[in-house]
Amino acid sequence: MSVSMMVSQLAAGMFVSIQIFVVTLIFSLPLGMIVAFGRMSKNPLLQGIVKVYISIMRGTPLMLQLMVVYFGPYYLFGIKITNSYRLWAALIGFVINYAAYFAEIYRSGIQSMPVGQYEAAKMLGYGKVQTFFKIILPQVIKRILPSVTNEVITLVKDTSLAFTISVLEMFAIAKALASSQTSLIPFAAAGIFYYVFNLVVAVGMDYAEKKLAYYQ
């Protein structure tokens, strides 16, 4: 097999990896906010449920979680697993896992806000929703950006875990090619791909941080 054929196969995997990355972020970032509110809820039942959820998501391997999401429907409910469910299972697994991590990052940011900001907003007549979106959230985003960057970079690399449920993303294809062609080129290509991907992420997040550096 020629190098160019390998590259075109890897490119297909690359597309799936990017797909997992983008979809996971689009859904887990907002979902994390909802989870964070559940975690900070005054309702002990809701707070307890969310605590257990976060604890499981952080306390067990993502690889295992992907398998549970993929095989669970069959073992638990006897639903026949279709081939097209693979990618869905990976996406669901990633979203619920990353939402838990983002939730804790949001919580740390929200709880680090001085109470004076809420009091000043209240005195000026801002309602609860306005206070959150206009006063609190913009400052929270600035505070948590470095932690979010960390998580996003980890996600880039974690997308390779989808290969455990045979999603044909970058890493799965690289591994298959490496053994069928007895070549290390696919692994080298995969390594370069993940590195460049993360470089782009890091540069982008750095830009965002600089954009928000206009105040302290």
Added chain:
Amino acid sequence: MKLMEMNHVQKSFDGVSVIKDISLSVEEGEIVSIIGPSGSGKSTLLRCATMLETMDSGELIYMGEKAAWNDGSGKMLYASKKDLKKIQENYGLVFQNFNLFPHFSVIKNITDAPISIQKRDRKETYQTGRELLKKMGLEDKENAYPCQLSGGQCQRVAIARALALNPKILFFDEPTSALDPELTGEVLKVIKSLADLDIAMVIVTHEMAFARDISHRVIFMADGVIVEEGTPEVVFASDNERTRSFLGRYGEMLK
């Protein structure tokens, strides 16, 4: 007419009684200073008046409208959210540590609430904001961010922000306690210049000379009660033992 009235207010934190049956009222345009040792309940009283803190017992009335009261069985009741929102428009509060919004420019700190909450005209509000900044001696700072200002400048912006909502009463919670003497001077000068605006002011302060010069009435608080109140001349020359011991040398000087 009484702008604000507090009757028999009580407040305790974890069983420690901080305010013990205080009654206080403020007339239109009146300037009242509250002085007293740290921990005497001055700030808590202000926080109860501005509803940042709920009272345990008593009555709070703005412009004749009840904001909080005891029901027959002694339970505390507050007016509905909608009514409270309206009542709240009567007053503003200037904090000890300013609490400006760091991500808003100076002019946005001042104009955002009038525009987005009170739905006032944008252009007009900006014009009012600029006039207020001029009054505060900060006309060249409208596009600066709070982190670029000194503490005294921040506090002046905070005062402008409170004034932009046209309150009838402005509360000050130790407005100069976070500032060095030089910056204190510039803030006190600005507060003095508000005296002719016909806004009632209630000022918790440790600046005795300032309290004496600006106030129509001085209240001396200690241990959660009002020990003495009256014109500055009366309170600062008081023979009351507790007042004397607090004012210490300062009182001697004035006598």
